[in-house]
Amino acid sequence: xxFIIYAAGQNKRFSSSLDGEPKGLQIxxxxxxxxxxxxxxxxxxxxxxxxxxxxxxELFKKVIGKQYKGIPIxxxxxxxxxxxxxxxxxxxxxxxxxxxxxxxxxxxxxSKNNINCFMSDTSxxxxxxxxxxxxxxxxxxxKVSINEGKINKILKKMPIKEIDGTAIGIYKLSKEMxxxxxxxxxxxxxxxxxxxxxxxxxxxxxxxxxxPAVYCDGSHWCDVDTPKxxxxxxxxxxxxxxx
Numbered sequence: 001x002x003f004i005i006y007a008a009g010q011n012k013r014f015s016s017s018l019d020g021e022p023k024g025l026q027i028x029x030x031x032x033x034x035x036x037x038x039x040x041x042x043x044x045x046x047x048x049x050x051x052x053x054x055x056x057x058e059l060f061k062k063v064i065g066k067q068y069k070g071i072p073i074x075x076x077x078x079x080x081x082x083x084x085x086x087x088x089x090x091x092x093x094x095x096x097x098x099x100x101x102x103x104x105x106x107x108x109x110x111s112k113n114n115i116n117c118f119m120s121d122t123s124x125x126x127x128x129x130x131x132x133x134x135x136x137x138x139x140x141x142x143k144v145s146i147n148e149g150k151i152n153k154i155l156k157k158m159p160i161k162e163i164d165g166t167a168i169g170i171y172k173l174s175k176e177m178x179x180x181x182x183x184x185x186x187x188x189x190x191x192x193x194x195x196x197x198x199x200x201x202x203x204x205x206x207x208x209x210x211x212p213a214v215y216c217d218g219s220h221w222c223d224v225d226t227p228k229x230x231x232x233x234x235x236x237x238x239x240x241x242x243x
Contacts, residue, residue, distance in 0.1 A: 002099055003041045006089040007034060007106035008054030008081040022056050023224065024106030025063055028233055033224060034060075034106040038068045039243035040115045041102075048072040050096045051106075052089040054081020085196040091185050100124070102172045109233065110170065111220035112241045123212040124174040127151055129165040130216045140225065141166040142199045150210035154203045165213065167199070168221050173211075181205050 007024045024034035031039075034051075041049055049068065053060045053075050060075065067073055074096070080088035090103060110128075118128045127144070129151070135141050137160070145153035146164040154167055173181060184201040188194070205211070224230050 001044070001046055002048060002050065002096055002101050003046045004050045004052065004090070004093055004096065004101060004103040005034065005037055005106050006052050006086050006103070007060060008052050008057075008078040008089050009086065010055045010082060020056070022059060022106075023230075025059065026230065028109075028230070032063070033109065034064070036109040036242060037104055037106065038064075040110070040112070042069045042071045043243070044119060046071060046102075047099070048074055050074045050076055050093055052076045052078050052093050054078040080194055083195040085194070085198070085200075087185055087188060087196045087198045087201055088194055090198055091182070091189065094182050097175075097178045097182060099175050100172065101175075101178050102170070104170045105223070107224040108169045109222050109224070109242060110168065111218070112243060113217040114168075114221055115170075115243065117217050118170060118172075118214045121212070121214045123172075123214070125177045126172050126212045126214045127154070127167050128170040128216060129213040130168050130219055130221070131165045132216075132219045135166045135219075136160060136163045141168075141223075143167075144213065146213050147210065149212055151206050151213050152210040154199050154206055156197075156199070165215070168216065169223055171202070177205070177209065177211070180209065 025032050049071055051073060057077055064073060076093045078089050078092045129144055142154060142156050143158045143163045144151045144165050144167050145162045181201055184204040188196055222233050
């Protein structure tokens with residue numbers, strides 16, 4: 001199994017507060033944001049971890065290096081990193097999608113309980129979902145519609161009556177399913193549509209091939225999109241058990 005982390009973005013919502021450094025390399029509780037993902041990944045013996053870089057790509061290579069706790073690190077450059085959408089990050093890493101693959105972002109911190117729930121589930125393809133209804137009216141999280149335990153719709157904008165949860169940003173696709181997803185992405189690129197978020201292609205996929213949902217054990221996770229969320233993260237980390 002292989003892991004892919006997206007870390008290519010320019011962090012525009014942070015403006016100048018990061019002093020020109022990538023968000024994933026920001027220190028929280030003596031650990032870089034991206035390290036919270038790397039720390040749980042190495043526990044599951046991946047063949048390697050692929051980090052998709054763009055903005056300040058050389059800094060990731062310098063700080064993280066060629067391995068993390070014995071697991072090889074490969075870097076893939078996303079030349080589309082100045083675009084808002086992250087669909088291109090999986091596309092540029094397509095040569096590494098030749099086996100079962102878990103993919104996520106560099107600024108997501110998730111509790112041990114939620115990671116364990118996700119990784120212990122035996123589904124070959126799956127998406128980690130939070131059922132906290134307070135998030136249903138928040139315009140930012142990606143919403144999901146679920147039927148008989150499987151996600152058949154995944155979009156940010158969805159009628160409230162169709163929302164059953166939010167996808168927090170951790171996905172696993174089987175070798176066969178990720179190839180189908182790459183085909184959906186290719187459709188966008190063939191039509192010169194590069195500036196899309198990945199969930200659009202995932203939505204196209206689950207409409208045809210619904211994917212099982214794995215439910216969070218509580219809402220103990222944080223996707224750091226703003227300086228305020230980065231500041232609030234210090235309190236969350238002190239109250240929860242994270243890798």
